[in-house]
């Protein structure tokens with residue numbers, strides 16, 4: 001069924017792009033789930049980190065999960081603006097899309113290594129979303145994904161500079 005939004009979009013872009021908007025919404029759902037998984041992991045490490053890096057990691061993870069929690073709302077609302085349901089499934093959170101589960105027993109250095117890998121992976125997904133959104137004629141999602149890629153790349157730099 002064609003919705004009002006799709007009709008409005010269709011008046012601006014081609015039918016092929018309408019199909020691509022569906023894949024943009026699916027990609028947004030993927031990065032929304034990944035963002036929530038990284039919020040939970042950042043919180044776990046915030047609570048459990050020990051040793052000389054305690055303060056810097058404790059503070060940094062709080063900055064990161066606070067930013068990501070706000071961003072998750074923006075990502076979800078963009079999905080709604082594309083006329084799709086915004087949903088993070090619990091199965092999706094545990095199944096993972098490359099990210100490992102958090103482990104409260106890790107050393108501070110291994111926590112940094114783990115967070116770094118997840119931020120780098122999410123930055124890559126955001127960059128891919130920029131390209132697919134642009135290809136679908138959706139500059140709003142492309143801008144949002146650009147902003148999120150910048151956040152995750154900055155987070156990765158800070159983590160790298162903290163422990164290596």
Ligand SMILES: [Fe+2]
Pocket residue numbers: 046062
């Ligand atoms: Fe706290």
